[in-house]
Amino acid sequence: MNLYAVIMAGGVGSRLWPRSRERSPKQLLNVVGEGTMIQNTIARLQPMVPFENVFIVTNRAQIDALREQVPQIPAQNLIAEPFGRNTAPCIALATVMLGERDPDGVMIVLPADHFIENVRDFQQQLNTACDAAFEMGGLVTMGITPTRPETGYGYLQVGERDGVSDHLAERGVRRVLTFAEKPDLPTAERFLASGDFLWNSGMFIWRVDAIAAALEEFLPELTEQVEELRAAVGTPRFNEALEGVYGQIHPISIDYGVMEKARNALVIRCDFGWSDVGSWDETYRLARKDDDGNSIVGDVVTVDTKGTFIRTAGKIIATVGVDDLIIVDTPDALLVCRRGESQRVQAVVDYLRRKKITSLL
């Protein structure tokens, strides 16, 4: 069984503004712990996936910085989409490229900007997912046992083990009964209480031929469009061909386009301390805190300050009598946000975009 990784690194992580920007997005930053998120994403695949089998799909604004951060990945494995078109086109593109090399290979699709606390457990469960994908030809997703009624994630409901062999069932492999969009809070609370709903992590494992068949069945137009690229793979005219094809493609997510319709979706219940680090609140949750509940990096003077997240950008920050704030300074922009409200940082980014203040995006 040959393993390949396709790492989706095209996002901006705009709710982590002002640190995450189009040219230095979340996956290229050290947000939690050591190393940047993309570096950690690749490191935790070792030694399972050799570097030459790691493909990164990104965009033109990020590709130079990316190349510097992961020099161990061959340059031809870094693919710059001319435009972001959500996850399905990105996966279809990778499927065409890998289908040429190894249709029996197992493809691991990972977002570049997730945090995983327990790498050992992650690797063990990823191994199970690869075995299930290889043996059953199913579309395997890693489902995360929820720890709170989160309304910011999609969910999936664990189904029966029909047709799952004993040795895979024992290792936690099940059919997916249904996928659910981001719920409202009462629904999220019911999901949490039910015990059989898991967070949809956006990490997928499948054989190249299995996802190719699913794309052909559920997204035939997209499949046809990317098929035009097959002859260009590995040739100098690839980028040009990519641009022509991407101009025609409609954006669609793999969840909505394929997973929700597929009859062979499988899930593994995972518990390795996962987070999408999608907001400053989530970053605070993951960060180490002192006795006052503060998470501070940089030169900071605190007077009667509690539950506050502070990241400096060189200058000193003093806080006096404040609780439960998020303070993120950068050389050209500063965010002060109430904890629990950090989803709304998106509104700031939207405003800057409307006002075309591109230097801050």
Place this chain on the structure above:
Amino acid sequence: MNLYAVIMAGGVGSRLWPRSRERSPKQLLNVVGEGTMIQNTIARLQPMVPFENVFIVTNRAQIDALREQVPQIPAQNLIAEPFGRNTAPCIALATVMLGERDPDGVMIVLPADHFIENVRDFQQQLNTACDAAFEMGGLVTMGITPTRPETGYGYLQVGERDGVSDHLAERGVRRVLTFAEKPDLPTAERFLASGDFLWNSGMFIWRVDAIAAALEEFLPELTEQVEELRAAVGTPRFNEALEGVYGQIHPISIDYGVMEKARNALVIRCDFGWSDVGSWDETYRLARKDDDGNSIVGDVVTVDTKGTFIRTAGKIIATVGVDDLIIVDTPDALLVCRRGESQRVQAVVDYLRRKKITSLL
């Protein structure tokens, strides 16, 4: 009657950190409205006190910046104390200098860093104070009708009109019954309710010979020390003589050293919208606010933000879901403080001083 102004401009205003610094203190900043505080202090004496009769006592760190800000004041009228020694030595020094010129002159002593909303009323009441000082030889202080139970100011109790001539009494001149230090909150509330306690504004008006006599009576050692300077006034060795004398002087306030003991203290009840602008809370109180109660100067994006005071230093600031904060950015330091807690900014400055982070002081 010749009028002289002695403007005390030696302070730092450290509770307005990070904007107010030793080298660019509060009186040299535009904190409220237009113009710097020292410029406004001098402007509101016009046309009563000619520029050549305005003396400014400051320190060496500030004198160059001061000279640039008030070029209309003759250079020899700017006196740099070698060390800060509180208000009594500063006033004694001015008394020696003016005593040489005009013992009958009336000296108006003003802090350089106060805000006055209604300049017309101020001038009218200052006129009355000058008349009272000239005619009665008393030590006149401007008492401010309190508008809240402020614990950050000293108070004085208005007494009888014994010996005050009718025409001065009609214009509000009274004897001072007693001076009171900064009270605790219950005491401040009693003061406010009583109606006969006023804020001690630190603005004094007296004849040169009257304050000279009072200094001689209550602070004879200080008087003797500054007397040594009399012969040096106006000569090239003045600064050197000043340094020698100041090295020996004990710091003491004019309130504690003279006013609390004087039997000829007078007061005028004033109502011209006075503030010492002693804190960011006070600055917020004076500032113009929008419908959400925000006072914002600079490029700021607010999302659901109320009652918040924001001053930028070039970079954009975004606030999300916050209430009642003070956010003051400068090129090398940022303050985030809960409104109502800004007295405690002093603790930040004290910390920086202990750590000898002089670049931020």
